[in-house]
Amino acid sequence: MTRRFILRPRAEHDIQSAFEWYESQRPGLGDEFLVALRQRLEAVRSFPESNPILYRDIRRAVLSRFPYLIFYVVRPTQVAVLAVLHHARNPATWPRK
Numbered sequence: 001m002t003r004r005f006i007l008r009p010r011a012e013h014d015i016q017s018a019f020e021w022y023e024s025q026r027p028g029l030g031d032e033f034l035v036a037l038r039q040r041l042e043a044v045r046s047f048p049e050s051n052p053i054l055y056r057d058i059r060r061a062v063l064s065r066f067p068y069l070i071f072y073v074v075r076p077t078q079v080a081v082l083a084v085l086h087h088a089r090n091p092a093t094w095p096r097k
Helices: 009-025 029-046
Strands: 004-007 053-055 058-062 068-074 078-086
Touching (some): 004 009, 009 078, 029 058, 029 068, 029 078
Antiparallel strands (some): 053 058, 058 068
16 A cells, blocks of 8 residues: 655755755755655655654654654554654654644
8 A cells, every 4th residue: 555655844844944054064965965865755655664663653764874863653544754853853842833
């Protein structure tokens, strides 16, 4: 069964913010971040249950090369990416969006 794959608005905002920050550090670095992120998101899409559950039903995937974590949930009909956060951020302080 193919599940729908969605990025929640919070995740889209996180990705845009990270891209802008990396791009401000060095032109092209933001694009490199996006390539690494897309590769990891594709792995999550293909094998959503392969990453550990951290809290309740929220799973975490680790981005290679960049210190970011992808938080997502797996449902019968969809995989929803909730947030993409720097590893030093405390998920307990997430704003509720």
